[in-house]
Amino acid sequence: MTARWAAWAVVLVAACGGEARSAARVDAAPVVSPASELPTPNPRTPEPAAGPPPWSDAWLLDEAERYLEDRSFRRAQLEASLTNPDNLYSRARLGSYARELGGWDALPEWVPRARPVTRAVVEALRAGARLELGEATPLWDGQRPQTMAQWVELGRRVFFEYPLRPEVFAEHALADAALARRVGLGEAPDGTWPGVVVFRELDRSVRVGITCALCHVSLAPEGPVLGAARRDLDYGYMRLAYHRDTGAPLPEKLAARMAAWGPGRADITEDDDEDPVAIPDLWGVRGQPFLTQAGTLRQASGTALAIRQETQILHANRERTRPPRELAWALAMYVYSLEPPPREPQRAAADDAAVRAGAHTFARACAHCHDHESGSGVPVLAARVGTDPTLALGRARGTGTYRPSPLLRVAEAGPYLHHGAVATLEDLLDPARLDDGFTGSPLGPGKVPGHAFGTELPEPARAELLAYLRTW
């Protein structure tokens, strides 16, 4: 931790140097979109006003009322948050969100009745029994929370229980023990299966649905790790297995695409681009300047994330209903509450000298992009990053850029890069991965170009940088 502060001190000193730091940032060329103006250098900077410090609980609680009650505020915040108004993500929202009349605001609010999948549910599925919901009550009683603790608790329920959509593939996988294990579905010590629920669908049928926790809770032997990417979730395999087992046909090309996703990756865009991404951890999101791997959203306030959650839920549920905004705000507050688990003691006691040296290397070679306290930063032109540009230049989420990845627990966050093409942190900094003969990528043999930053370092400096990165 001391080394991290040392690195930040170096960054601050460099910042005071003025010209030198400016040169570094110009070199990084953090441009957001060919179709939009350059981003505000620090979009987190709030308007100067007396009041609670930005991103504090009190500041967020003040903003909750405006998000919940003021349509024009939501509209303005949406417009301010979209880095490229011309991609599909933005156009759909600009066309339908917070309009004076019609659009998504006119959809009925839906508070689902859901309950976690438990061992009893799984056993019923394996016996071929009919799904029963039992005495499930609505997820929310309509009482608006007043304190941050209440918001976070409501958000936890949304995160684990609000069905994003019915998922016949997960239902199929749950009915087979080996398949469930293979695709990353599992039971937590409390007897629930995080990420899957039984719920009453919009047509009153009882279905298995998926929730946020499917992708953003990992199942460690000691218990679920909240906010951690579920890197053994193999959604493509789950779908292929359904088609294989039921005989339902699937186009050959689509089957090949799903097979290529592998664990921890999925396609998240509605178009036909082949741009699967690695599931990210959800730690340190509060105050991050930009959201999503392609930097699709500026996050100037909590409303940016709440709108993202609100529109994501209604879109996932096929735009037939919308969640009460209280649930979207609660989900955002829950995500803000997620922090990495405590570090293992032996990691914390790593070689201090190497870590200190690595911190200096980080400040010199990395911090001009990874300059936020979470390790994230202002998006950088995709051409400069040099990785596969399909997502950054795509019509669905494209901004022309990639966002510097957050670095919290980066040593455990492999596979790396937005598309999960590099297995280990050592490989990421190894110049060998830039050569055709590289065989270490989870995506198959061959070079993994892009993000060459750090690969040019001499060996001792690389090892020191790795030692430092392991302290995040």
Next chain:
Amino acid sequence: MGVLMRNLAMLGSLALASLLLLACAATEPSAEPQAREVATAKPGPQTAKPVPETPPPAPEPTARAVIASVQMLQDCPAAFSAVRPAPREPRPSDEEAGISQGSAAKIMPAGGAGRGSSLSGRGGPSQPCTQSTMQVVFSGQGDRTSRVEIREVRMLHPESGETLAKLTAREPAAWADGAYQSWNETIGPHQAVKASYALSVPDWSVVDRALGSSFGVMFVLEVDLKIGDESQTVRSAEFPREQPHMIST
């Protein structure tokens, strides 16, 4: 004294009436933009006669319609919406089966996941399908019960306005008690109905030929409908064609 009181009462009534008239006039401008944005009135069949020189003032519509959302995915037979997979036969563990890119392609027959293919009914092997829908909100404004009729649904290119396809809307449902339930397409006096219709999908090959690709572009839906005796045309916001296999975030 009685005459004075009567005159005072009359004056009071006149003042009240004037106030009410002023209040009514003040509300008109706010109603007008709404009408412009929601619906472009089209002449119904009964007004197809020669237009008189001084048309009578348009009657207050019995209901307003506005499109809340459209999602363009697939078109599914009705039985698809609630199907569950059949219990599977015991088989070697999936680790042994080892679906790889090559074997996955091998086990999947070539050709499309076409509409209605390989469905043996509820509980049997079923083709996953996600129905395209449009959601329309009707706000009853009159004192009569009116019947809604969707007359034509067109998918337009958002820039050129060109009609790319004609679609059909079916299976009307209305939101009630926390679910969409079958709806007889009637609107009661001053009733608001949040409705949902299943939509057919275009012949995508035609759209692909016209636009190069039907993915990555936005469309607009234009719907001719009739509420009671009045015809309206409403437009949706932009929407894309979506692949059903992704988890959109």
